Amino acid sequence: MNTLRPAAVAGTFYPGQAEILAQTVRTLLADAAMPSALAPSSAAAIKAIIAPHAGYIYSGAVAANVYALLRDMRERVRRVLLLGPAHRVVLWGLATPDVEFFVSPLGKVPVDLAAIAAIDHLPQVMAVADAHAQEHSLEVHLPFLQTVFENFALVPLVVGDASAAEVAEVLELLWGGDETLIVISSDLSHYLPYSQAQTSDRQTAQAILDLRTDIDHHQACGATPINGLLLAAARHSLQPALIDLRNSGDTAGDKSRVVGYAAFTFSAARETRAGAASDATLGASLLHTARAAIDAQFNPDAATTVGRVLWAKPGILWTTRLLSDVARAVWLKPDLRPDLQSDLRDEMRASFVTLTLNGHLRGCIGSLEARRPLFEDVAQNAVAAAFHDPRFAPLTAAEWAQTKIEVSLLSPMQPMSFTNETDALAQLRPKVDGVVLIYRQQRATFLPQVWEQFADATRFIAALKQKAGLAADFWSDEIKLSRYTVTKWKEGA
Numbered sequence: 001m002n003t004l005r006p007a008a009v010a011g012t013f014y015p016g017q018a019e020i021l022a023q024t025v026r027t028l029l030a031d032a033a034m035p036s037a038l039a040p041s042s043a044a045a046i047k048a049i050i051a052p053h054a055g056y057i058y059s060g061a062v063a064a065n066v067y068a069l070l071r072d073m074r075e076r077v078r079r080v081l082l083l084g085p086a087h088r089v090v091l092w093g094l095a096t097p098d099v100e101f102f103v104s105p106l107g108k109v110p111v112d113l114a115a116i117a118a119i120d121h122l123p124q125v126m127a128v129a130d131a132h133a134q135e136h137s138l139e140v141h142l143p144f145l146q147t148v149f150e151n152f153a154l155v156p157l158v159v160g161d162a163s164a165a166e167v168a169e170v171l172e173l174l175w176g177g178d179e180t181l182i183v184i185s186s187d188l189s190h191y192l193p194y195s196q197a198q199t200s201d202r203q204t205a206q207a208i209l210d211l212r213t214d215i216d217h218h219q220a221c222g223a224t225p226i227n228g229l230l231l232a233a234a235r236h237s238l239q240p241a242l243i244d245l246r247n248s249g250d251t252a253g254d255k256s257r258v259v260g261y262a263a264f265t266f267s268a269a270r271e272t273r274a275g276a277a278s279d280a281t282l283g284a285s286l287l288h289t290a291r292a293a294i295d296a297q298f299n300p301d302a303a304t305t306v307g308r309v310l311w312a313k314p315g316i317l318w319t320t321r322l323l324s325d326v327a328r329a330v331w332l333k334p335d336l337r338p339d340l341q342s343d344l345r346d347e348m349r350a351s352f353v354t355l356t357l358n359g360h361l362r363g364c365i366g367s368l369e370a371r372r373p374l375f376e377d378v379a380q381n382a383v384a385a386a387f388h389d390p391r392f393a394p395l396t397a398a399e400w401a402q403t404k405i406e407v408s409l410l411s412p413m414q415p416m417s418f419t420n421e422t423d424a425l426a427q428l429r430p431k432v433d434g435v436v437l438i439y440r441q442q443r444a445t446f447l448p449q450v451w452e453q454f455a456d457a458t459r460f461i462a463a464l465k466q467k468a469g470l471a472a473d474f475w476s477d478e479i480k481l482s483r484y485t486v487t488k489w490k491e492g493a
Contacts, residue, residue, distance in 0.1 A: 002129070004108070005099040009136045013055040014143060018105040025147045028060050032068035045267040046070065047238055048182035048229055050208070050222075051144075052261035053084060053137045058248045059187065059261040065244040066263035067144045070181070074150055077181045079112055081155045081174055082145075083167070083225040084137030084185030088130075091160025094170055095128035096120070102154055104142040112153035115174050122173075124166040131158040137185045137222070145183070159225045164213045167228020168235070175232075184229050186222025188260030194249040195419045201245060201260035202417045202427075208264060209240050229266070238266040241412045283489030286407045289375050290353050290382035291491075297383060298397050349374040352447060352486075353381040354406040357399055363389040366408070368436060368445060378407055406490040408447055410434070416481040424481055425457040433483040437464050439476060444468035448486055 010016040015024055049066050052059035070077070086095070096116050101108040119125045132138070138156050145152065155174060159167060171182060189200045204219040211234045213227040220226055233240065243263040249255035351374065352366025363385035367377050382405070386395040395403065413436065418424035428435065431451040437444050444467040446460065454460040462472035 002099045003101060005097055005102045005132055007104050007139060008134045009139055010105050013136055013140050014060075015056075016105055021105045021143055022147070024056060024060075025064075025143050028056070028064035029068050029071070029144075029147065031061070032065045046073065046181070046265050047236070047268055048184065048233065048266040050184045050186060050226060050229070050262065050264040051141065052187045052263070053140045053185045053222075054187055054248070054259060054261065056140070058252050058259065061251060062244045062246055062261040062263050063141075063144060066265060067148050069243070069265060070148050073181070074148060076178055077149050077152055078179040079115065079153050079155065079174075079176060079181070080145055080149070081115075081157070081171065081180065081182045082138050082141060082185065083157045083159050083183070083222075083228075084135065084141075085222045085224065086131055086135065086158045086160045087137060087221075088134045089128070089160075091128060091131050091158065093124035093126055093160060093162050094167065095131035095158040095160065096125060097132045097156055098127050098129045099132075102139070102142060102156060104139065104146065106143050106146045109142060109146065109152070109154045112155050115153070115155045119170050119173050122166075122169065124162055125157075125170065128158070131160070132156065141183060141185055157225075159222070159228075162224055162228070164224070164227035164231045167225055168231040171228060171232045172235075175236075182229060182266075184222060184225045186220045186226055188220050188247075188262055189218070190221065190259050191257040192260075194247065194255035194258050197247050197249070197258045197260050198417050198419055201247065201262065204260075205242055205245050205262050205264075205417075208262075209242060211240065233266050236268070238268060241265045241267065242414045243412075245415055245417045283407070286351075286375070286378050286409070287405055287489055287491055289378050290405050290407055293379035293382045294386045294395070294400065297387065298400060348372065349377060350410040351377045351381055352408040352410070353378060353385045354408065354447075354449075355385050355395070356404045356406070357402055362399070362403055363392050363395065364447075365389055366410075366447075368410070368413070370410075374409075404491045406449075406488055408449070408486040408488040411485045411487075413482045413484050416483060418481070421461075421475045425461060428457045428460070428483070430457060430460070432485060434486060435461070435464060436482045436484070437461070437468050438480040438482075439468065439470060439478055442468045442470060449488070 010021075015021040046069065049070070051063040051066050083094075097111060099111060100113065101110055135158050138158065157170070174180065188204055189197045192200060200219065204215060207215055207219070208226065208230065211230045213230050215223045215226055217223045241264065243265060245262045247258040247260045249258040348370040350367040350370040352364060354361070355363040365381050365384035365388065367381060372380065386400070416424060416427060418427060432448055434448045435446055444464055446464050446467070451460060454463065465474055466472050
């Protein structure tokens with residue numbers, strides 16, 4: 001057995017000098033677009049990702065957007081199953097390497113020889129050194145993995161002609177626990193005109209989100225390992241999320257013939273078990289948290305009667321109606337499960353709190369990025385909706401007695417890909433999608449609840465543009481749209 005598989009595409013697909021490469025990867029990760037907002041409810045639940053493998057100038061930013069979500073798993077992940085398509089050789093099955101280390105300019109990564117031995121008996125697995133020698137689909141991921149994780153072993157598999165079931169069988173044998181991450185390397189469509197590529201890639205992304213296992217190589221060069229992952233993901237009830245969807249026309253400028261890139265996460269659903277909050281219990285506790293936070297502003301001396309309290313930073317009085325940025329919201333009714341706090345207190349989520357008075361809006365403030373623990377986010381947003389919504393005067397004690405609260409919990413953001421406004425409107429799902437609109441420095445969002453006020457998507461987006469300070473009929477290719485869904489609870493519902 002050879003000792004090293006040296007870097008083959010350093011200096012072409014990515015910088016060949018260690019210092020420059022390290023800075024490039026760190027910059028790409030630092031610039032990752034809204035990683036908190038895009039992340040699933042807990043990074044610890046991510047089991048697998050799909051990420052592209054072109055040169056960093058083309059797909060590096062897309063890959064970084066998903067790798068940035070893994071930074072909280074830095075100390076936990078100890079093994080990475082890395083599967084990518086064969087570009088250089090004709091190959092049947094899945095090829096293992098014959099080396100002990102893979103090398104990039106950032107150093108050596110040990111190959112998990114025990115894992116290789118554990119799948120060696122499968123007829124679709126064989127050692128093919130030539131399949132690895134010049135293959136870039138695995139190599140371009142190494143600098144990201146080496147930057148995000150501390151110490152890990154690699155199971156590198158080049159995938160040729162194989163069925164989804166054959167790939168899934170390998171994944172099942174090496175599935176492991178939280179210490180094992182699966183990385184599937186794939187680009188999407190190749191060399192289509194820009195608008196045609198957008199349509200094709202959007203359809204492929206939806207097929208992946210639907211866990212379909214019939215993706216072909218016109219849709220994705222890594223269709224074979226993707227289909228295998230999707231089959232295994234369905235068996236393990238993993239939930240897919242689209243993190244980024246672009247093409248080389250977006251990243252490198254030439255739109256005449258483009259290559260598509262996408263990034264996905266696959267996350268374990270929250271377990272239903274003794275000690276985990278049901279949806280009803282969670283909703284009741286979040287509503288109670290929101291009401292207790294506002295109650296404390298009117299009567300801070302009585303705040304301790306509702307449980308543990310968020311006190312302001314030293315020197316900030318309750319009369320400022322601010323809560324500490326680092327406090328933890330743990331107001332729980334005595335009859336709610338005592339372990340709800342430990343299950344959810346530190347989970348980073350984004351929420352909105354809406355106040356209504358006599359059926360009319362009285363305040364609505366929320367977070368699009370999951371930058372605080374869930375209960376703290378709800379508490380902070382409740383106080384902001386009551387006293388800092390610029391559309392309304394601060395809530396009075398008399399009004400508060402008649403005010404109802406609604407808490408909305410946001411799903412991960414999904415960036416939309418579209419060719420024009422008509423295309424974007426056709427993709428929206430009335431009464432399902434919340435939408436974020438960004439144009440340069442202007443930004444606005446409507447929750448899915450706002451659909452009730454509009455007859456169709458055209459009016460919905462026109463009003464959203466106006467909320468962002470744009471004309472209702474304005475459109476630009478620079479407009480970016482993302483969508484999300486919500487789970488909501490309302491007092492008295």
